[in-house]
Amino acid sequence: MTEIPGNPLLLERQVCFALALANRSVLRVYRRLLEPLGLTHPQYLVMLALWQHAPLPVKDIGGLLQLDSATLSPMLKRLESDGVIERRRSDDDERSVEIHLTQTGTALREQALAIPPQVVDALGGDLALLEELHTVLTKVNAAAVAAETPGSRDAGR
Numbered sequence: 001m002t003e004i005p006g007n008p009l010l011l012e013r014q015v016c017f018a019l020a021l022a023n024r025s026v027l028r029v030y031r032r033l034l035e036p037l038g039l040t041h042p043q044y045l046v047m048l049a050l051w052q053h054a055p056l057p058v059k060d061i062g063g064l065l066q067l068d069s070a071t072l073s074p075m076l077k078r079l080e081s082d083g084v085i086e087r088r089r090s091d092d093d094e095r096s097v098e099i100h101l102t103q104t105g106t107a108l109r110e111q112a113l114a115i116p117p118q119v120v121d122a123l124g125g126d127l128a129l130l131e132e133l134h135t136v137l138t139k140v141n142a143a144a145v146a147a148e149t150p151g152s153r154d155a156g157r
Contacts, residue, residue, distance in 0.1 A: 057097065
């Protein structure tokens with residue numbers, strides 16, 4: 001086990017605390033920018049996946065976003081009632097539901113193109129720093145997911 005010098009229980013030294021603060025602060029920025037589009041941040045993530053890969057089975061959206069169906073289903077219902085997606089049974093497997101973009105959902109992409117540069121500006125305008133942060137957070141997430149996986153090096157500790 002790695003030894004942490006000094007007091008390892010100081011609040012300001014906790015990774016979880018720094019992540020929680022950053023998460024809330026960054027999501028406030030997104031919330032303000034997404035409100036005119038009529039999207040919440042989780043809905044925006046669904047739409048990003050669909051703008052990149054549509055149509056997608058619900059199961060694949062859940063996998064991409066690391067969300068379970070209990071979280072994803074109400075979000076998809078809301079997006080469908082807002083007219084930006086539609087759910088259809090797969091032609092190949094009627095047990096599978098595919099999510100398709102509507103014309104409104106496809107058109108919303110044009111408005112959403114303004115979001116990433118506005119986020120960069122709101123967070124200080126240092127794109128290289130944000131790209132580095134993305135890389136680090138992606139590694140942290142992968143390590144955390146691996147630590148939850150049975151048989152991983154940290155399982156059973």
